Amino acid sequence: MTCFLVDGECALDAGSLTEALPLSAQRRIRRVVLTHAHLDHVASLPFLLENLYGRREPLELLAPAPVLAVLRRDLFNGRLWPDFTRLPSRAKPTLRYRAVAPERPFRAGGLSWTAIPVDHIVPAYGYVVAKTGRAVLFSGDTQPTGRLWTRARRVPNLKAIFLEVSFSDAQAAVARASCHLTPRQLPAELAKAPGRVPVYLYHMKPPSLPRIRREVEALREPRLRLLESERSFRF
Ligand SMILES: [Zn+2]
Numbered sequence: 636m637t638c639f640l641v642d643g644e645c646a647l648d649a650g651s652l653t654e655a656l657p658l659s660a661q662r663r664i665r666r667v668v669l670t671h672a673h674l675d676h677v678a679s680l681p682f683l684l685e686n687l688y689g690r691r692e693p694l695e696l697l698a699p700a701p702v703l704a705v706l707r708r709d710l711f712n713g714r715l716w717p718d719f720t721r722l723p724s725r726a727k728p729t730l731r732y733r734a735v736a737p738e739r740p741f742r743a744g745g746l747s748w749t750a751i752p753v754d755h756i757v758p759a760y761g762y763v764v765a766k767t768g769r770a771v772l773f774s775g776d777t778q779p780t781g782r783l784w785t786r787a788r789r790v791p792n793l794k795a796i797f798l799e800v801s802f803s804d805a806q807a808a809v810a811r812a813s814c815h816l817t818p819r820q821l822p823a824e825l826a827k828a829p830g831r832v833p834v835y836l837y838h839m840k841p842p843s844l845p846r847i848r849r850e851v852e853a854l855r856e857p858r859l860r861l862l863e864s865e866r867s868f869r870f
């Protein structure tokens with residue numbers, strides 16, 4: 636379940652924040668930026684909010700408006716889970732939504748973020764995350780895509796690309812139906828990406844993982860490596 640912690644205070648997606656982090660680290664999180672509203676990317680948000688309840692500063696949830704609309708309507712709706720924008724009170728809420736405009740950089744913490752639309756079965760966005768002249772790029776969930784790469788080629792000093800690959804080539808029909816990538820499609824995506832930047836693959840569905848590993852190795856593409864859980868990077 637996808638989840639990246641950036642600079643300790645910011646998370647990109649929240650699939651497993653409460654499972655991965657002790658309470659003390661969860662309390663340091665000020666904001667969560669979302670790629671899209673699928674459950675494997677937001678599943679720990681209800682419990683994160685429960686764990687932060689009563690903190691002076693609300694948790695800020697940032698994403699383009701179509702993503703936030705799903706969370707309001709289908710998750711924090713007072714039926715599946717409480718509406719934390721009015722708890723403990725409207726004046727001092729636990730949760731605050733902040734809609735961001737796609738393709739326009741916005742500041743969150745000490746970082747500059749830009750949401751780029753990608754091609755998934757629901758509205759979804761990749762992100763360029765930049766700080767002091769260095770940047771990394773996250774694809775989010777996507778099938779073969781274009782704008783993300785156009786943008787990536789213009790990012791100065793891009794240090795790493797985090798790219799989804801969800802299913803093995805044996806599951807290509809499922810991948811196509813759910814708008815995800817398989818290893819066979821990676822060379823064409825890499826050809827659109829800026830050269831010589833390491834590409835960390837993530838979002839492997841557990842039943843596909845052993846095959847994905849073999850299929851990626853067979854591509855013999857030195858830029859590609861599979862991301863492991865709980866790894867830390869400094870850029
Ligand atoms: Zn998804």
Ligand SMILES: [Zn+2]
Nearest residue numbers: 673675676776
């Ligand atoms: Zn996903």
